[in-house]
Amino acid sequence: MIGEFTPGLILILGALLVPVLPDRIRAAYVVALPLLAFAQLTSLPNGQFGTYEMFGLPLTTVRVDKLSLLFGYVFIIAAFIVSIYSLHEHDPVQQVAGLIYSGSALGAVFAGDLVTLFIFWEGIAIASVFLIWARRTERAYRAGMRYLVVQVTSGLLLFVGVLLHYRQTGSLAFGHLEFGTLGAMLIFIAFGIKCAFPLLHNWLQDSYPEATVTGTVMLSAFTTKVAVYALARGFAGTEILVPIGAVMTVFPIFYAVIENDLRRVLSYSLNNQLGFMVVGIGIGTELALNGAVAHAFADIIFKALLFMAMGAVLYRVGTVKGSQLGGLYKSMPLTAGFCIVGAASISAFPLFSAFVTKSMVIQAAMDEGRFWIWLVLLFASAGVFHHAGIKIPYFAFFAHDSGKRCDEAPTNMLAAMAIAAALSIGIGVFPDVLYALLPYKVEFRPYSLDHVVAQVQLLFLSALAFTLLMRTGIYPPELRSTNLDFDWIYRRLGRGIVIASARVADFAWKRIVAATVGGAQAAVVEMRRHHGPDGILGRTWPTGAMAFWTTVMLMAYLILSNF
Amino acid sequence: MSKKPARKSYWLDKPRNVDRLVHTFYVICALLVAIDVFVAKHGPFAIEHVFGFYGFFGFVACVALVLIAKQLRRVIMRPEDYYDR
Numbered sequence: 046m047i048g049e050f051t052p053g054l055i056l057i058l059g060a061l062l063v064p065v066l067p068d069r070i071r072a073a074y075v076v077a078l079p080l081l082a083f084a085q086l087t088s089l090p091n092g093q094f095g096t097y098e099m100f101g102l103p104l105t106t107v108r109v110d111k112l113s114l115l116f117g118y119v120f121i122i123a124a125f126i127v128s129i130y131s132l133h134e135h136d137p138v139q140q141v142a143g144l145i146y147s148g149s150a151l152g153a154v155f156a157g158d159l160v161t162l163f164i165f166w167e168g169i170a171i172a173s174v175f176l177i178w179a180r181r182t183e184r185a186y187r188a189g190m191r192y193l194v195v196q197v198t199s200g201l202l203l204f205v206g207v208l209l210h211y212r213q214t215g216s217l218a219f220g221h222l223e224f225g226t227l228g229a230m231l232i233f234i235a236f237g238i239k240c241a242f243p244l245l246h247n248w249l250q251d252s253y254p255e256a257t258v259t260g261t262v263m264l265s266a267f268t269t270k271v272a273v274y275a276l277a278r279g280f281a282g283t284e285i286l287v288p289i290g291a292v293m294t295v296f297p298i299f300y301a302v303i304e305n306d307l308r309r310v311l312s313y314s315l316n317n318q319l320g321f322m323v324v325g326i327g328i329g330t331e332l333a334l335n336g337a338v339a340h341a342f343a344d345i346i347f348k349a350l351l352f353m354a355m356g357a358v359l360y361r362v363g364t365v366k367g368s369q370l371g372g373l374y375k376s377m378p379l380t381a382g383f384c385i386v387g388a389a390s391i392s393a394f395p396l397f398s399a400f401v402t403k404s405m406v407i408q409a410a411m412d413e414g415r416f417w418i419w420l421v422l423l424f425a426s427a428g429v430f431h432h433a434g435i436k437i438p439y440f441a442f443f444a445h446d447s448g449k450r451c452d453e454a455p456t457n458m459l460a461a462m463a464i465a466a467a468l469s470i471g472i473g474v475f476p477d478v479l480y481a482l483l484p485y486k487v488e489f490r491p492y493s494l495d496h497v498v499a500q501v502q503l504l505f506l507s508a509l510a511f512t513l514l515m516r517t518g519i520y521p522p523e524l525r526s527t528n529l530d531f532d533w534i535y536r537r538l539g540r541g542i543v544i545a546s547a548r549v550a551d552f553a554w555k556r557i558v559a560a561t562v563g564g565a566q567a568a569v570v571e572m573r574r575h576h577g578p579d580g581i582l583g584r585t586w587p588t589g590a591m592a593f594w595t596t597v598m599l600m601a602y603l604i605l606s607n608f
Numbered sequence: 609m610s611k612k613p614a615r616k617s618y619w620l621d622k623p624r625n626v627d628r629l630v631h632t633f634y635v636i637c638a639l640l641v642a643i644d645v646f647v648a649k650h651g652p653f654a655i656e657h658v659f660g661f662y663g664f665f666g667f668v669a670c671v672a673l674v675l676i677a678k679q680l681r682r683v684i685m686r687p688e689d690y691y692d693r
Contacts, residue, residue: 184692298673299673299676299677299680300677300680302673302674302677303677303678303680303681303685374620375616375618411651411652411653412652414652416653419653423665423669424665424669424673427665427666427669427670427673428669428670428673431670431673431674443620446621493650494647494648495647495648495649495650495651498640498643498644498647498662499647499649499656499662500662501640502640502641502644502660502662502663502666503662503663503665503666504666505633505636505637505640505663505666506637506640506641506662506663506664506666506667506670507666507667507669507670508633509633509634509637509667510666510667510668510669510670510671510674511670511674512630512633514670514671514674516630519674519675519678520674521674521677521678521681524685525687525688526681526685526686526687526688527685527686527687527688527689527690527691528681528684528685528686529683529684529685529686529690530684536691537691
């Protein structure tokens, strides 16, 4: 043990050295840091460490238990895979941001109190936006700005929520939170934003596809999974999470079917996978919670794999628009193969990772007799295969030949994809290794005959639907397009309202100014008319006129005095 | 899979081969539904025990998904540069 501090600090402090190291050493250094963090993690026994007082408040910077360890392991695996995937790049901005980002994510899952959680929560938000900005385009800059506003809002809600919670309970410990008090509600919404709850989700699909090739892979791994961890820790068994999660599994898949940007398709699919985890956390039984966090573990790896495959296409071809791709298996056969492994994993084919994790959540819904939730999850499972499992590999690597020819992905990218693919298959084939890491004892057996047959039937007949729709020409073609989602509210409607109100204010201001100036001018003109050099009251009158008016006055007085 | 010269004609380039692949796939699907008779199911919901439920559900779900998504395009689809204008 190097000391009793969070493994995240190794990555965060390690990042500071990156800009001053020469290129060649830097590559090895960036790969070595996650390994060092892993060494630190394995040296910490279960328990609470790094406790100290800040302003009289007791803080616990490290809490090691099965739940935090599980996320710790998978975050380090993800950081390691991405560090290999990005070896061909020489962009210190991304390397520093990536390390601080993954370090903050690690710090957040090991946080034993809400203040420490908040500090790393903000670290995640601020470090990650640089992975979007590092694309260095106007579009990425704007998307990053919108992303940052949403993430900082989440942080702000968390901060206020923690303060209220502390005032009410007198405790800062990050354990189960009672849903119902205002403080807990604000914390819940803060988690919900980061977890991309329906209507709070759109920052994800808006920003992730605009990040760099490696940036998107990192983003997909950490932010939302920290939120899943936080929900599992704070709100396990909160009933409202069940319908929220169910909606999350369904609505993104409709968008995914018609979306053209394949990295955006994956972002919608990420949202859908989060739904399964949220349902599991909401159901809250031991099986459901095991399923939720196990699925988070598997999802980080296969989603990274899919984003890496699409990143390799973007890197080589310069686009991931479905309408411009096709036939790439001829140029990038290995990438295509890895992509298919990722697709099979997310689709939960037997022997691939999601089959042994997602099915726990579905089984938990069945055990609890939640018929409609079960049906929704089944629909979403078929939908996942359709839009992520088939659509992604099909439109990128097969479909009609776009005529595009390029090199296979760089060796380091292939190596990273190979590791992720091996892990995805490994989890599927040897589920007990992952099950041993889960917070509760696992009695669930994924490989029963009826379960395997049911799943294969579901998937093959889903594929049959795709094939028939494709061959009859009913399947909607990939089109260059933008699909409106909730972000329209702030990107168009909100912007429209702001612009319209600015116009109204501008008009009103001009009118007020015009009226004031006009009134003043009119008054000056009027005064000039009476009192100016030629005004009737400012003139020098002749003496005769004075005598005449005096006579008129005297006459009037004389006449009036007779009555 | 090894690296091949760009001009090479691939097995999948021939429509006949694609047809073969698809027809094989149809046969597998039919067989998969057929073996439903031999599998004892243990789920709590009655609908699960209906013959071929999972296959039928997957098929209908995906057709519905695509048809609804297609209609959704009428409402939400905009030109690619919609937000840039």
